[in-house]
Amino acid sequence: MFAMLGISIYNAEMIRNLDTALVRTFVTVADRASMTAAANALHLTQGAVSQQIKRLEEMLGASLFERDRRGLRLTRSGERLLDKARRLLSLNDEIWTEMAGSTVDGQVRLGVPYDLVGTLLAPVLKTYAETYPQVEISLVCASSPELASALAAGTIDLAVIEERVGPTSGECLAIDRLVWVGARGGAARAKRPLPVSIVADTCAFRPVVLSALNEHGLEWRTVFENGNIDATTATVRSDLAVTTWLASTVPADLDILPLDAGLPPLPNFSINLHLPRHGVGPAAQEFARHIRDGLARRAIAA
Numbered sequence: 684m685f686a687m688l689g690i691s692i693y694n695a696e697m698i699r700n701l702d703t704a705l706v707r708t709f710v711t712v713a714d715r716a717s718m719t720a721a722a723n724a725l726h727l728t729q730g731a732v733s734q735q736i737k738r739l740e741e742m743l744g745a746s747l748f749e750r751d752r753r754g755l756r757l758t759r760s761g762e763r764l765l766d767k768a769r770r771l772l773s774l775n776d777e778i779w780t781e782m783a784g785s786t787v788d789g790q791v792r793l794g795v796p797y798d799l800v801g802t803l804l805a806p807v808l809k810t811y812a813e814t815y816p817q818v819e820i821s822l823v824c825a826s827s828p829e830l831a832s833a834l835a836a837g838t839i840d841l842a843v844i845e846e847r848v849g850p851t852s853g854e855c856l857a858i859d860r861l862v863w864v865g866a867r868g869g870a871a872r873a874k875r876p877l878p879v880s881i882v883a884d885t886c887a888f889r890p891v892v893l894s895a896l897n898e899h900g901l902e903w904r905t906v907f908e909n910g911n912i913d914a915t916t917a918t919v920r921s922d923l924a925v926t927t928w929l930a931s932t933v934p935a936d937l938d939i940l941p942l943d944a945g946l947p948p949l950p951n952f953s954i955n956l957h958l959p960r961h962g963v964g965p966a967a968q969e970f971a972r973h974i975r976d977g978l979a980r981r982a983i984a985a
Contacts, residue, residue, distance in 0.1 A: 703775050705739040706768045708732055709747060713765050714979040715855070716754045724854045724975070776972075788817040791966040794830035794842035795822060797882060797912040799954070802932040803857075804843065807977035811970055818966045827887035834957055840967040842957045843974065845887045845929070853955030856978045859929040861888060861949040863940040869922035872944050876902035880915045880924035891950060892927050899947035929954075954978070 712721040712732065722729045740747050745760035757765060795804055800822065812820060823830070823839050830842040848858055865872045877896070881889050896903045906924035907915060918924045919937060929952060933939055940946060956974055963971070 703772065705735050707772055708735040709739055710768050710772060712736060712755065713757055716756065720855055787815045787965050787969050789964065789966045790819040790821060791970050792821040792823060792839040793970060794833055794839040795824055796827050796845055797824050798928055798932045799843060800824055803978065807973050811973045815969065826883055826885040828885050834959055840963055841971055844955050844957050845952050846955055847891060848951045848953045851955050853957040855953045856956050856975060857954045858951055859931050859954065861927055861952050862930045863925055863946045864919060864928050864933050865925040865938050865940050866920055866922035867936060867938050871922050872925050872940055876904045878906045878924040879903050880907045880918040880926045881905065882912050882915050888927050895947040895949055
């Protein structure tokens, strides 16, 4: 009896259980390098996020983050934990999906800007479709302002929207440079007035680009604008015009024009995930999670 009691006490002392809520907060902070951004993503206060990170550090006996001029960055212990933490959360979510008996099905309507659907989000769409083949996916491609209006009207369930860096009602997934793009070794960049190809009047980049050109005192003219990104790309490849895109979406056969090309500098844009205020169903919730995870993995790989 005493031997059995001794074993029970020994095993109880050896057992350590990680709180997956704390682990999820850790991964979210690591992905966004910001307590504030993580708090927005998790719908918590910044103080709650900070307290959860502190609790996890106390449990593990190690500091997980340190601050530098660019924000939070992982310590060596944090780097060691991150990959395993992702695997733990992935397995946790997989178990819940399989064992809870709640099949994710139905329809989900996702709004995506033209330039992101075939670039940043293509792997996410593929993974989601393979994971939940019973969900009917409807893609709505439009400019970011149009997608914001569609989300408010309830005609789409969630939207990925490009917005100038700053306050937002959405969840910041990534920040990217808005850059000038031209044909490889092309001459359009040097022409005056500058030939500019813009996807549409409602393009989120248009006001920023035209303001930069006007403030720079640079004459310009519109070559093409009808909402077709393929045609815009064709005008740039043919060296008929230059355009502006997020750096991560520029095709490999085109040039990101350098700062000394005589064109005005452009601001950074954020890629934000927006959900409706009234909440979303399981299919849209899972889609949102896939988008978050997909862009976080891409950022780490880059």
